[in-house]
Amino acid sequence: MVVAALSDRSTEMSEIETAFKGEKVLITGGLGFIGSNLAYRLVDLQAKVSIVDCLLPQAGGNLFNVHDIKDRINVTFADIRDTEAMNERVIGQDYIFNLAAQLSHVDSLTDPFTDLDINCRGHLTLLQACQKYNPDVKIIYAGTRSQYGKIEYIPVDEQHPVNPTDTNGISKHAAEQYHILYNNLYGIKATSLRLTNTYGPRHQMKHSRQGFLNWFLRLAMDAQTIKIFGNGKQIRDFNYVDDVVEAMLMAAVNDKANGEVFNLGGSTSNLIDLVRLIIKVTGTGAFELMPFPEEHKRIEIGDYIANHNKIEKILGWQPKVSLEEGISKTVSFYRQCRSEYWDTEQ
Amino acid sequence: MVVAALSDRSTEMSEIETAFKGEKVLITGGLGFIGSNLAYRLVDLQAKVSIVDCLLPQAGGNLFNVHDIKDRINVTFADIRDTEAMNERVIGQDYIFNLAAQLSHVDSLTDPFTDLDINCRGHLTLLQACQKYNPDVKIIYAGTRSQYGKIEYIPVDEQHPVNPTDTNGISKHAAEQYHILYNNLYGIKATSLRLTNTYGPRHQMKHSRQGFLNWFLRLAMDAQTIKIFGNGKQIRDFNYVDDVVEAMLMAAVNDKANGEVFNLGGSTSNLIDLVRLIIKVTGTGAFELMPFPEEHKRIEIGDYIANHNKIEKILGWQPKVSLEEGISKTVSFYRQCRSEYWDTEQ
Numbered sequence: 001m002v003v004a005a006l007s008d009r010s011t012e013m014s015e016i017e018t019a020f021k022g023e024k025v026l027i028t029g030g031l032g033f034i035g036s037n038l039a040y041r042l043v044d045l046q047a048k049v050s051i052v053d054c055l056l057p058q059a060g061g062n063l064f065n066v067h068d069i070k071d072r073i074n075v076t077f078a079d080i081r082d083t084e085a086m087n088e089r090v091i092g093q094d095y096i097f098n099l100a101a102q103l104s105h106v107d108s109l110t111d112p113f114t115d116l117d118i119n120c121r122g123h124l125t126l127l128q129a130c131q132k133y134n135p136d137v138k139i140i141y142a143g144t145r146s147q148y149g150k151i152e153y154i155p156v157d158e159q160h161p162v163n164p165t166d167t168n169g170i171s172k173h174a175a176e177q178y179h180i181l182y183n184n185l186y187g188i189k190a191t192s193l194r195l196t197n198t199y200g201p202r203h204q205m206k207h208s209r210q211g212f213l214n215w216f217l218r219l220a221m222d223a224q225t226i227k228i229f230g231n232g233k234q235i236r237d238f239n240y241v242d243d244v245v246e247a248m249l250m251a252a253v254n255d256k257a258n259g260e261v262f263n264l265g266g267s268t269s270n271l272i273d274l275v276r277l278i279i280k281v282t283g284t285g286a287f288e289l290m291p292f293p294e295e296h297k298r299i300e301i302g303d304y305i306a307n308h309n310k311i312e313k314i315l316g317w318q319p320k321v322s323l324e325e326g327i328s329k330t331v332s333f334y335r336q337c338r339s340e341y342w343d344t345e346q
Numbered sequence: 347m348v349v350a351a352l353s354d355r356s357t358e359m360s361e362i363e364t365a366f367k368g369e370k371v372l373i374t375g376g377l378g379f380i381g382s383n384l385a386y387r388l389v390d391l392q393a394k395v396s397i398v399d400c401l402l403p404q405a406g407g408n409l410f411n412v413h414d415i416k417d418r419i420n421v422t423f424a425d426i427r428d429t430e431a432m433n434e435r436v437i438g439q440d441y442i443f444n445l446a447a448q449l450s451h452v453d454s455l456t457d458p459f460t461d462l463d464i465n466c467r468g469h470l471t472l473l474q475a476c477q478k479y480n481p482d483v484k485i486i487y488a489g490t491r492s493q494y495g496k497i498e499y500i501p502v503d504e505q506h507p508v509n510p511t512d513t514n515g516i517s518k519h520a521a522e523q524y525h526i527l528y529n530n531l532y533g534i535k536a537t538s539l540r541l542t543n544t545y546g547p548r549h550q551m552k553h554s555r556q557g558f559l560n561w562f563l564r565l566a567m568d569a570q571t572i573k574i575f576g577n578g579k580q581i582r583d584f585n586y587v588d589d590v591v592e593a594m595l596m597a598a599v600n601d602k603a604n605g606e607v608f609n610l611g612g613s614t615s616n617l618i619d620l621v622r623l624i625i626k627v628t629g630t631g632a633f634e635l636m637p638f639p640e641e642h643k644r645i646e647i648g649d650y651i652a653n654h655n656k657i658e659k660i661l662g663w664q665p666k667v668s669l670e671e672g673i674s675k676t677v678s679f680y681r682q683c684r685s686e687y688w689d690t691e692q
Contacts, residue, residue, distance in 0.1 A: 116467060120466060164523060166527070
């Protein structure tokens, strides 16, 4: 990965506002958390949005996520591991936001083969489809901070060593490398954004194995006790989903992003301060500290703070939503439609 | 990867001479080039050697490779992607030399799925088998310089960025990361050696897609013209196979190697000088320069010189066989049994 020459001129907001009008956009995993939020934004921008999702039981897909735009988008069901389906879906697309993935760290250890199959064979299937049937497309891939694994220094820049502490980090990294390779070898334009902890509306709330901030929100809203592992001083770096969506759009329209990897990040907090803020916003809930369970301890990465200077310099992206504002918006969303995401009686 | 404290005392040669006596050793891909040479050495050291190989048509496996030791080893046929076979094979082994792989860079681009399937799902299958049925085993994995991809500086140490220029580099790197992860998470002892260009007896000689030095030897022995891509000044770093075998044995018996990645290397030469040496040793053949074919140009990595200080400091390994000596030994071998490796009439 080579850092492109720094841009004097950031991606103008106005460029995003007009760039997607009438453009054909495919979102894999588009019924999931980030994909569905992206779909709303793209519909606003007058893009022709198609979603492909296979609604794997443990993943974050939920038809309600696109309820308010369901008549303005095209939703089909297929797995990114399905060659014929991907061949057909990529044809004619101007942009692909490739968000389908197995995301759970713990699940990746109990079933590493499925993790590998979805995250590597699946993405390779999509990339091969693009090479054959749509080599001019631009692809945005959602990488993850867990590619870095055990943190050696903070803030973590894109040159930080990649030593994943779980199989999910390995498969997500290999998939990112496939995207960059297809950019370099075949001219398919591809960018990877290494997401940190993203939170916001439309995240699945059924289990705690993806996205602990949203899980903590559920517990607080249900007036439960939030269990924090360890001493609660571990630092994480959060992004409200709208900021992540904006980064994806900016990377999509800017050729300086082609073949590049960018960190996201922006709102750092230790877990105790985060939970106090959640309890303040929701007005309910409590917390207690507890020792790390064994399956979490062995994949704990230490403090994480992203250095996101590269995307700021090259694409002009900056996160705009503070942690308090983001949490407030998220709580408002789930207060309106909690029953679509979890059954409080369970 | 953390560099262990430097050893005052190298692995003594005498340790290798006694450590394997009576030990049970499994070699995956053991009918191939390096695996079979390793088997000869381990038989000399009185180990109980089992080989598992599936003799994939394009790979380097050849029953003749173990002809002289066939009554002193156990050879069975299975694919590392076969869960039941791997579960059964790993039981009771003290050491596993995990050399089965898809190795061709060009083939990995024409069929990336098979490359992924063998190099990632296959090795994951072996590691899962060890986790379940033999967590105390020590595994040596054969990594490759192609994990580094485009070279940013020379000599290349183990901290060099990993940006593969082909799918094979991606899958081989992911498989290495799986080995190190299983070392760190589950206590399975694992070491990766990143091999550079290894040459010597028992390499397949049917096609040019693995191991160009051996291929050049075939051409020279057949009095053919060797075609060198580009200006011939590109540098590669070579190891005679006996030196690689010794590194594997030293890593196997030394706990300081657990969880570590080591570069090999030792004899650097540019291609023209190498070919002149080959022609001098064989007494036949010629060479000419030609432009890079497209499928090679796009995966060309630039000069490669390994920094192998780490393995020298921690394990006491040094390559011993010069390029001229190694080439002479290799030519002698193929002169004795050329017909087992290629048909000159073809």
